[in-house]
Amino acid sequence: MSINEILPGRLGFGTAPLGNMFRAIPDDEARATVEAAWDHGIRFFDTAPFYGAGLAETRLGEVLSTKPRDSYVLSTKVGRVILDEHETDVPDFGEKGGLFEHGNPNKIVHEWTAEATERSIEDSLKRLGTDRLDIVWVHDIAQDFHGDLWIQKYEEARTGAFRVLSRLRDEGVIKAWGLGVNKTEPIELTLALDEPQPDGYLLAGRYTLLDHEHALQRLLPMSQERNVEMVVGGPYSSGILAGGTNFEYQQAPQAIIDRVAKLKALAGLHGVSIKAAALQFSLAHPVAAAVIPGATRPSRIAEDTAALNEEIPAAFWTELRESGLVSPAAPLPNGA
Template identity: 70%
Template sequence: MSIKDKLAGNVLGFGTAPLGNMFRDIPEAEAQATVDAAWAQGVRYYDTAPFYGAGLAEIRLGEALSRHPRDEYVLSTKVGRLILDEVEDASARALGEKSGLFAAGRPNKLVNDYSADATLRSIEDSLKRMKADRLDIVWVHDIAQDFYGDEWLAYFETARKGAFKVLTRLREEGVIKAWGLGVNRVEPIELTLDLTEAQPDGFLLAGRYSLLDHERALQRLMPKAAERKTEIVVGGPYSSGILAGGSHFEYQKAPPEIISKVERIKAIAQRHGVSIKAAALQFVLANPAVAAVIPGASRPERIAEDTAALKAVIPADFWRELREQHLVAANAPLPGDSN
């Protein structure tokens, strides 16, 4: 069974990183209303992680979903970051990994741990925070962040011997339905696909397959995933918000060259009467290796925009002009292409 089947046909999911107070302190009522809006719009796949606000997103998501039957939605979270009872002081948080992203999240300290014991503990803790009795999909989180430097290969090796084996066993026992990596770099996915002993069901790739950034993924990852019949869930289709009216790219203020590229895409979109959100979502889903896309949101009205963007009719001339202007790779699958 493919990851698409395990997602029960949900091609549009909800990424909950913003619910962890990413970039801003979100009122509790607004967070709950956002999940409620997703449910009302028919969204039935929800992805979260302990890293998002040091458990805040999981707590908020669990509270909202507790009002609905568990069999009616697909739930995924991640392992690799353990939340400790220890609280970081303000100066440590300002300098740490959470600075800027989740500075307004819970103050608990996080540690990287991809071992077998940590994987089991992480799953148990996530279930408690979400008040859930089971998980459908578990992703091994951020195994190759840029700030790890060359150390990411050591983290990968720990995960190969620890998290990969534990998650494979849990899948075989029927405790979870699927597992894979949840990362924002293509290298660990390519490395995992080359392993003979690891058989993940799919991958969550954030930021590396979007309208703004997709060339590297197209070089080797997408063909290799298709060859292995392993599908990909795409996170961050709006590239940290720059494609949805925001000012961030790669979780930081967008640099001038990215802003310029977005303005060029916007100009073409305006000429053809196209929403840039619609272009971003439909571009991602045009790739046959992509099983689903999970944009994030922290305001209820954004959910309706996402569902409308998915259904919007985009003229072929729009995609043709993007390709002619070299704003998308020549080999990128586009909506309407015959594959």
Template identity: 40%
Template sequence: MTGPAALALGAAPLGNLFTAVTDEQAYDTVHTAWRQGIRSFDTAPHYGLGLSERRLGAALREHPRDAFTVSTKVGRRLEPSDGTGDDLANGFAVPATLRRVWDFSADGIRRTIEGSLERLGLDRVDTVYLHDADDHEEAAFRDGYPALEKLRSEGVVGAIGAGMNQSEMLTRFVRDTDVDVVLCAGRYTLLDQSALDALLPAAQERGVQVVIGGAFNSGLLADPKPGSTYNYAAAPAELLDRALRLKETAERHGTTLRAAALAFCAAHPAVPSVLVGARSAAEVEDCAEQFRTPVPAAFWQELRDTGLLPPGVPGLPA
């Protein structure tokens, strides 16, 4: 990979992640991202039972198709449901008019992509990831990956890969298949560098790109305080203390913890983009501003000197 990593917008919040977002707020979020120079957008059928895809597609429709890239995901197929109530058990404040069916079969993947294209209102997607295959490893490798490879060869999709909140299975995808890119969420951050053990070196060796999500570990690195979340649960005291030390160090060096968290993810040479989720124009503006905020080399050196970061992390100033 050459050139600096770019900021990309994760559209899970536009699917009413945890709490509702209006159509107007969703549009403003995407419009503001565009105004801030963001041209890469990530979504999935899982996010709000297709609501994220519909809202993202509607907002992008006014822009030239060749001016942006969109990624979506397969593995959860949506089908009609006679259920009532909401989808909050799965994290989304939407009516349960559809239900998710785990499906990594070739037919299921093709049907899932067709549904995504219809909701997005697009004739193609640029990247398709096998989504959260943690408990479906055999099916993902036996059926799902070959299906995506076939769709790529037919020109139905562009790049193919896998997206997960772990690095071990992503490393297997990098080593054992011909994926173009993987999406790794939460495993390459200022608090968790487990992707450095095998995934990132393997990706560099194979020329596979690694998109990084979860730069803030679901909130702790955005604003560490009692009650902050880490991986969507209450942050352990030890990690909260570590995050507060990181924040204090950043501020002493004239920057912010949010800027440092994003800069850390962006610095690795295998990383083409850092994915941030946002539910409002204000959140997008803040992320874009933090992404542009310089982080002094002395900050990284102090983290190494104090053991807050291991030595030899690729891409960071010496």
């Protein structure tokens, strides 16, 4: 089953912020944000054990467990197992190391073996308060490893997580599986394999107004050729395109700040919100099935919904391309 056939719409909700990403979020605010997403008609929710060491899954589950299970699509991830013991050292998660310092204190272990995959799914079901998952992504495969160790970890996932998820899909336990990453190379490698093949992938931060060149070169042509669809994560590039100051999980460098200023100036000339430009750009590629911005305040959900439906004049897209702010190879909305 294709990702497009599973998803209930083009706008979903990414729950990384519910894991206390960047800041400690009160429980009632987190709950109100999920309820706002529901009230605005969003029925696709994506989460992961890594988000706050289980905190995002628990918070999401508290709300969704009160809704009819057949009325929404739920995805989570495998690859990081949450242990009962608490972390005593500073965890090493590379570029994502400080993202969830306000999350649960539980220790997190990288593991993509068959056993770890099955345990991760079982634990996620408990935290989410549900009896089934629709899509499972292999999370950040070999994200923080290099050289021979990267190959070793990828092989661990190929012979472990990939095969477990393929079996669960074939048995009808889940509807689909894929990779959930913020690098294109693991997806390209996986699509080149004879088996097992993913149904789609979640690509975070690599198909946005600020970063899309690399994906256009190899990954997206491969995806079109193989009819594999993409869910776009991080369409606001860690927040810099939505009024924040972060890019790639860190404070944005001056070059990015300057580029965002140019994008906002051009959008302002045409009366376009930068959020609308960001969401609609990411969805314009034919491989894109949905986009899943995150939020921690109910008001952000209304903004995202409005941005998706905002009428953007063709002249904006034309000038955006002519200005060199996007790749000439990037598809634009409405055939601009």
